[in-house]
Amino acid sequence: SDDNRPTDNTGERMVESNFINTSLFALGKVIDALKKGLRRVPYRESKLTRLLEDCLGGRNHATMICTLSPSITHHQATYNTLKLSTECMSVQNTVVSEPSEAVPAQPPVDRRKRPQLDNNPPPQVDKKKPSKKRAPQPSMAPAAPPTPPKRQRLDPQQQQQQQQQEQQKQKRREQKQRERRMSRIPMPSMSRRASRHVERGFVAPGGFGCGAGRAGDV
Structure with missing residues (x-):
């Protein structure tokens, strides 16, 4: 126990010692x-015993370390410590043995009884299964691109003819494109007077019409 007389504890120290x-x-x-x-053990009377509940009872193994002082002034504290340790030694817990999963060790082999095995060890058997030959599988590598045909070398005259043919083709393409553009352009609207002359006959650029009509119209 904590003796407050030689320490002169006061205030918070006194409360802690209590x-x-x-x-x-x-x-x-x-x-x-x-x-x-x-049958009833008072574990709940203190926080210390509540924490040590799993260490003191049951099948647990606890170790206690006691500190003593050879001074005669602390003989009472030494006596109380030895008394408590003696009581702890008299506590006997029930031992519960659990089945171990360890494999029992095999007894040593007496080699004198089997000299033949020592001198002539058994032949080792190759347990590997015979490998079956598999048919070669087609490779999944990508196919090589086809090689372009080799171009024949042309004479200067043939090259000139080929260039002329390409120029003619280009002119035809340009002419077709112009015709398509012209077909898309809308025609301008004519006036009423011009439309009347068109109905009767042809309208000349100067404004005179010709064609089949009545006698008073000329």
Whole structure:
């Protein structure tokens, strides 16, 4: 326990030492109940014993370290510490053995009983299966592009004829394009007077019409 007389604790230190003494007292009660084998163990009387609930009882293994002082002034604290450690040693937990998954070790082989195996080891058998020959599969590589045909060398006269033919083709294309453009251009609208002359006959550029009509129209 924490003795406040030699330390002269006051204020917050005094409150902390009181809590420590209360927890140690509850720990002593828990150890006494475990030693006697009582059905009810007071773990909930202190936060310290509540935290140590999984370490003290059951099939757990706990280790306690006790510190002592050879000074005669601390003989009472030394006695209390030894008393608590003795009570802890008298606590016996129930041991529960679990089946281990480890494979048992095989006994050593006596080589003197089998000298033939030592001198003549068994032949090793090749367990590899015979490989079956597979038919060659077609390669998935992309096909090479076709090689362009070789151009024949032409004479200067043949080259000139070929150029003339290409020029004629180009002129024909340009003429067709002009005709298409002209066909798309809209015709201008004629006046009423011109349309009347057109109905009667041809209209000359000077404004005189000719054609079949009445006698008074000329």
